[in-house]
Amino acid sequence: MTLREIMRYAGTLYGANVAASVVTFGLTVLISRDMSRADLGIYGLFQAYFLFGAYASSFGLAPATVKWVASGAVDDGEFLTFMMLRLAGISGLLYVAAGVAYLLSFKVLAAALFALPAYQVFSVGLSAARARLWRRREALVLVFASLATSAWIFVLLLADHSYWAPILGQVLGAYSTALAMIAYALTRRLPRLRWPGAWRRAFWGTALPVFLGSSVFAIGELADRLVIRHILGLADLGIYVLALTLFNVLNKPVHMLSRVLLSHFSQADHGAGHAQALEIVRVNLAVLPLMGLAAAAVLPWFMPLVLNRNYTQAFPVFAVLTAVILVKAVELVQSSLAVARDSAMSNMRAQVVALALYALTVFFLTRAFGLIGVAWAVVLRWTVLTVVQRFDMKRRGIDVLPSHLLMRAAVAYLVALAFFPVAPWFMGIAYLGLGAMLRLWSVPRAWRLALGRVES
Incomplete structure (x- = not known):
């Protein structure tokens, strides 16, 4: 794919999420009220718990599915059999674990x-569609997934105003989506x-x-939620959850783009992939x-x-x-390159180092x-992850991105963020001006890209 096609694909996915995000945002307000x-x-x-379980029970199937299906190295019938067996085994273990947790009153x-x-x-299922560029x-x-979950939560909130309404709504939304996907596949x-x-074995x-x-x-x-609950209490955890929910809505373009990049880098040759990555x-x-700074100014x-209710503490955290978002602008490209180039261990080692440093700092910073x-501990964790990931990829002989890009962007962003308490509407202008001074981008090239004249 060309750069324009990559951005168009990511834009299509993000555009599809805009309407759903509006519903999700409205639902967040409703839940908070x-x-x-x-x-x-x-x-x-x-x-x-759900996020941790999703990663822990996946065994890396989704990213590996994107890489291997996109490469065309796997027979479709063999792959379908493999996935059916793995999902059946994982599901059985999860249902047993859920039953044990319920009996122990961890509802x-x-x-x-x-x-x-x-x-x-x-x-x-989504990974298979992504690998084929559908x-x-x-x-x-x-x-469908976002709207189904939102609809269930809205209906349940009418009957129950406790935390069980959004929890059960999310559970029912997950099953509604899975059953719809299975029905379509049949x-x-x-x-x-x-x-x-x-x-x-290679998979x-x-x-x-x-x-x-x-x-x-x-x-x-x-860990961040458990630390807040232990040190600050459930009320402060509620404030943090609101800030994090707003951040996750903002973070969707990053997820959309990362899904496209892994599929693309798995198909592209190394030289073209690196040029496009830059x-x-x-x-x-x-x-x-700019999206992050605009949201920080408006919300x-x-x-x-x-x-x-008074949630003013949530906005500085947000x-x-x-x-x-700034760090992920680089990290999502690096991690996609690493997996596509059979160097997923670089991501794992970087995650371990970042988590170790996070564990050493989060208690002190929270107290x-x-x-x-x-919030600053989370930013530090992502920064360490990206830096360590880059050094590990370079050591393994994988083309890496210039380190000065993230450093210059971080300087521009931190200076812009310093205006948040006094002049939040000026943050975006400050970032654009400093970014141009630090040569993060050039206006003529950005204009050519907007007109569709950049194909690399």
Whole structure:
């Protein structure tokens, strides 16, 4: 694919999420108005359990599916048999674990475990569509999943105003999406089932390092919520969950682009892939941070108009978290290159180092600075991950991106973020001006890209 085609694909996926994101945003406001901070904090714990379980139970199947299906090295019938067997085994283990958790009265954990089999069907099916560049089907699935979950939560909130409404809504949304995907697949002509061949060992060589790295990442995502609950309490956890929910809506373009890049880099030759990676990073650094700064400027003004509780602490936390978007502008390209070039261990090693440093700093920063300290610890974790990942890839002989790009962008972003308390509307202008001075981008090239004249 050309650069324009990559951006068009990612734009299609993100555009499909815009309508769903509006619904999700409205639902976030409704949940925040309808539930206490403590209940919102418990819902945040459910999300953390679910996220950790999603990574831990995936065994790296989704990214490996994208890489291997995109490369065309796997027979469709063999691959379908392989995935059916793996998903059946994973689902059985998860249902047993959910039953044990329920009997031990860990009901929130049990709900998260019960939702995971449906999520794994959704994840693997979506990865197969992504690998084949079926952008319309992928977009439809993403919209359906978001709308189904939102609809279930809305209906349940009418009957129950506790944290169980969004929890059960998310569970039912996962199963609705999985069943819809299975029903659609049964209407198509499926390949003949065949016993998987010798490619399985190479497949697991990709999947297991991704799984280990994802599990380490998920531990970090769970840790911040547990630290807040232990040190600051459920009410502050509810504030953090609101900030994180708003951040996740903003973070969707990053996920959309990362899905496209892994498929593309798995097909492209090394030289072309690296040249496009550099151009993509430059575009990312021009667009994604501006979205974060714009949201950080608007939400503190808009959200109090629709919320009926005091969540003013959430907006400085959200503003700090937007710095993660800047780091991800580089990290998502690096990690996609690493997996596509059979170097997923680089991601895992970087995750381990980042988590170790995070564990050493998060308790101190939380006790010293509260929720703001947690947010800065998260930014530090992503920064360390990206830097270590780059050095490991370079050591293994993989083409890496210039280190000065992230350093210059970080300087521009931190200076812009310093205007948040006094002149939030000036942050975007400051970032653009400093970015141009530091030569992060050139206006003429950005204009040619916008007109579609850049094909590399």
